[in-house]
Amino acid sequence: MSSKLFLLLQHIAFLSMILFQLEPRVADSNKIKIRCVDEEREALLTFRQSLVDEYGILSSWGREDGKRDCCKCRGVRCSNTTGHVKVLNLRTSDYEFARRKFLKGTISPALLKLHDLGHLDLSNIDFGGSPVPEFIGSLSKLTYLNLSCCTRSLKIPQTYRKLSGLEYLNPENSNLLSVGSLEWLSHLSSLRHLDLSCVNLTKSSDWFQVVANLHYLKSLVLRSCALPPINPSFIWHFNLSTSIETLDLFDNNLPSSSVYPWFLNLSRNILHLNLAANSLQGPIPEAFQHMVSLRFLALSSNELEGGIPKFFGNMCSLNELYLLNNKLSGQLSELIQNLSSGCTVNSLEGLCLYDNDITGPIPDLGGFSSLKELYLGENSLNGTINKSLNHLFKLETLSLDGNSFTGVISETFFSNMSNLQMLYLANNPLTMKLSHDWVPPFQLKWLSLASCKMGPHFPKWLRTQSQLILLDISNTGISGTVPDWFWDLSIELFFLNLSNNHIKGKLPDLSFLRSDDIVVDISSNHFRG
Numbered sequence: 325m326s327s328k329l330f331l332l333l334q335h336i337a338f339l340s341m342i343l344f345q346l347e348p349r350v351a352d353s354n355k356i357k358i359r360c361v362d363e364e365r366e367a368l369l370t371f372r373q374s375l376v377d378e379y380g381i382l383s384s385w386g387r388e389d390g391k392r393d394c395c396k397c398r399g400v401r402c403s404n405t406t407g408h409v410k411v412l413n414l415r416t417s418d419y420e421f422a423r424r425k426f427l428k429g430t431i432s433p434a435l436l437k438l439h440d441l442g443h444l445d446l447s448n449i450d451f452g453g454s455p456v457p458e459f460i461g462s463l464s465k466l467t468y469l470n471l472s473c474c475t476r477s478l479k480i481p482q483t484y485r486k487l488s489g490l491e492y493l494n495p496e497n498s499n500l501l502s503v504g505s506l507e508w509l510s511h512l513s514s515l516r517h518l519d520l521s522c523v524n525l526t527k528s529s530d531w532f533q534v535v536a537n538l539h540y541l542k543s544l545v546l547r548s549c550a551l552p553p554i555n556p557s558f559i560w561h562f563n564l565s566t567s568i569e570t571l572d573l574f575d576n577n578l579p580s581s582s583v584y585p586w587f588l589n590l591s592r593n594i595l596h597l598n599l600a601a602n603s604l605q606g607p608i609p610e611a612f613q614h615m616v617s618l619r620f621l622a623l624s625s626n627e628l629e630g631g632i633p634k635f636f637g638n639m640c641s642l643n644e645l646y647l648l649n650n651k652l653s654g655q656l657s658e659l660i661q662n663l664s665s666g667c668t669v670n671s672l673e674g675l676c677l678y679d680n681d682i683t684g685p686i687p688d689l690g691g692f693s694s695l696k697e698l699y700l701g702e703n704s705l706n707g708t709i710n711k712s713l714n715h716l717f718k719l720e721t722l723s724l725d726g727n728s729f730t731g732v733i734s735e736t737f738f739s740n741m742s743n744l745q746m747l748y749l750a751n752n753p754l755t756m757k758l759s760h761d762w763v764p765p766f767q768l769k770w771l772s773l774a775s776c777k778m779g780p781h782f783p784k785w786l787r788t789q790s791q792l793i794l795l796d797i798s799n800t801g802i803s804g805t806v807p808d809w810f811w812d813l814s815i816e817l818f819f820l821n822l823s824n825n826h827i828k829g830k831l832p833d834l835s836f837l838r839s840d841d842i843v844v845d846i847s848s849n850h851f852r853g
């Protein structure tokens with residue numbers, strides 16, 4: 325045998341060895357790659373026909389080669405073993421949402437062909453007020469249903485003092501998806517997560533009965549649903565699932581008498597409770613005492629009175645307590661004493677008492693070592709700002725604005741606050757004593773010092789703050805000219821207020837400022853141009 329032929333044979337043997345090695349692997353991966361079921365692909369495409377997709381969100385859906393495997397389409401997930409569609413999630417990303425890119429249309433009954441569908445998320449689709457179809461109740465395997473709407477606003481609100489990160493009402497979307505009886509939901513007895521936010525449930529007088537009989541429900545989210553009050557005689561007849569961990573009834577105008585009686589049934593397992601923007605009145609009820617697992621509690625924008633009961637000091641898991649915009653009163657020192665009486669002092673990361681009637685000076689807060697957000701703005705607090713705040717080195721947000729704090733704030737006050745991102749000290753008779761060459765330990769995003777005393781020079785230390793989104797240094801006694809570097813800095817700004825100072829000089833060309841949503845107020849100065 326010539327050596328050439330030998331080499332060739334060897335080569336073939338080698339190749340076939342590789343082929344034999346590869347073959348089973350190819351077969352294996354073929355098995356894994358089950359294409360989607362034809363009938364379900366067609367059902368999805370029919371479903372898409374009832375949607376208006378102006379932005380090509382579903383462009384990966386189709387019959388063409390390369391798109392045929394509907395299991396790989398955007399928002400679709402199939403069972404690894406049967407190939408049946410299990411997940412349909414058409415939620416758009418925050419990026420798309422911020423650019424107002426979402427789907428419109430109606431919900432097609434073609435969905436019923438997806439027999440194994442367990443997870444259906446149609447949140448942020450604009451259904452233009454058309455009713456929720458009852459046939460969804462026939463999707464018997466659903467454990468997750470999300471029809472939440474798109475009223476989230478990513479813009480900085482005009483009244484920025486209502487603060488970022490907090491709840492604020494946004495009745496921009498007045499044409500809500502509507503619905504009558506929720507009887508159809510009762511067929512989905514294995515639902516674990518239900519979110520019908522912004523679905524108009526005014527005429528769904530059976531809503532409480534229906535959800536109270538969904539025994540596996542872990543998460544119930546009904547934000548801005550215009551819920552009718554619950555008939556008190558139902559409350560005692562129907563269990564609200566004891567497995568509930570998340571209950572969010574934000575913005576429903578519910579009175580205390582509709583809400584408080586459930587508490588006895590929720591008790592120990594609830595982790596996340598949002599009752600903000602309802603009509604709760606009177607003192608914070610004792611019923612919260614039993615909710616020992618709470619991590620998040622929001623009771624903002626109600627008409628609650630009095631203080632924070634002492635048992636709040638024993639909620640060892642409480643991370644966030646939002647009581648913004650109520651009528652709470654009492655001395656802050658006593659309130660803080662109540663909160664410090666047990667283990668809460670170690671767990672609390674966010675405390676919001678913004679816009680209440682709380683009085684007195686700030687007591688020692690140094691014990692709240694986990695605190696990241698502290699909102700004490702718009703109360704009747706006074707005295708000098710307690711130095712113990714300096715020990716809160718995790719602090720990201722500090723709001724003390726709209727009180728009567730006096731005294732001088734110097735650089736040492738901030739020396740431990742390297743994580744600070746939002747600082748609101750506006751509208752206090754405070755004096756800021758910060759030297760020109762100060763290099764702060766933080767990079768702020770939001771800064772409001774309006775009506776504090778700060779001039780006469782333009783604060784040079786601002787040059788170190790390259791991430792500012794909001795800057796309000798109006799009415800702070802600044803005179804002289806704005807340094808050139810400042811206009812470079814302000815490229816990222818969405819809100820700038822320099823008004824009511826004595827600033828001179830030529831007004832720069834402001835046309836370089838981004839986007840049309842930005843607010844700039846430079847009135848009542850001595851600008852030229």
Ligand SMILES: *[C@@H]1O[C@H](CO)[C@@H](O)[C@H](O)[C@H]1NC(C)=O
Binds near residue numbers: 401402403404410
């Ligand atoms: C399919 O398998 C992948 C990888 O093993 C896994 O991440 C995924 O969760 C599985 N999907 C389903 C629906 O079981």
Ligand SMILES: *[C@@H]1O[C@H](CO)[C@@H](O)[C@H](O)[C@H]1NC(C)=O
Binds near residue numbers: 448471518543
């Ligand atoms: C439903 O979708 C909205 C928006 O897409 C989301 O914020 C919310 O957390 C979802 N609800 C549940 C219960 O997952």
Ligand SMILES: *[C@@H]1O[C@H](CO)[C@@H](O)[C@H](O)[C@H]1NC(C)=O
Binds near residue numbers: 498500502526550
């Ligand atoms: C809800 O629907 C009722 C009529 O069914 C209507 O009067 C009401 O204005 C709607 N509420 C919202 C917030 O759309």
Ligand SMILES: *[C@@H]1O[C@H](CO)[C@@H](O)[C@H](O)[C@H]1NC(C)=O
Binds near residue numbers: 539563
């Ligand atoms: C209340 O819940 C229990 C178990 O969670 C269940 O056995 C019972 O039937 C429920 N009662 C009503 C009236 O739904």
Ligand SMILES: *[C@@H]1O[C@H](CO)[C@@H](O)[C@H](O)[C@H]1NC(C)=O
Binds near residue numbers: 560563564566588589
């Ligand atoms: C719900 O609370 C009522 C009133 O206390 C009680 O009679 C009922 O047994 C509770 N149901 C459950 C499931 O805890």
Ligand SMILES: *[C@@H]1O[C@H](CO)[C@@H](O)[C@H](O)[C@H]1NC(C)=O
Binds near residue numbers: 654662
């Ligand atoms: C402190 O706790 C007591 C007992 O719960 C309560 O009556 C009082 O109103 C609380 N005070 C403040 C200021 O929160």
Ligand SMILES: *[C@@H]1O[C@H](CO)[C@@H](O)[C@H](O)[C@H]1NC(C)=O
Binds near residue numbers: 710711
């Ligand atoms: C800070 O609070 C502690 C405790 O209430 C108090 O003793 C101290 O005087 C306060 N300091 C200032 C400057 O108010």
Ligand SMILES: *[C@@H]1O[C@H](CO)[C@@H](O)[C@H](O)[C@H]1NC(C)=O
Binds near residue numbers: 683706707708
């Ligand atoms: C704080 O206000 C109260 C009443 O509003 C007043 O009695 C007290 O003297 C004030 N304290 C300071 C330090 O200004």
Ligand SMILES: *[C@@H]1O[C@H](CO)[C@@H](O)[C@H](O)[C@H]1NC(C)=O
Binds near residue numbers: 717737740
């Ligand atoms: C910064 O925090 C540490 C630890 O809590 C504390 O010892 C120190 O006094 C603080 N610095 C100032 C300037 O208060």
Ligand SMILES: *[C@@H]1O[C@H](CO)[C@@H](O)[C@H](O)[C@H]1NC(C)=O
Binds near residue numbers: 774799823824843844
């Ligand atoms: C700017 O600040 C001034 C004084 O603090 C205030 O009156 C004005 O409303 C502010 N401008 C805007 C657009 O918020």
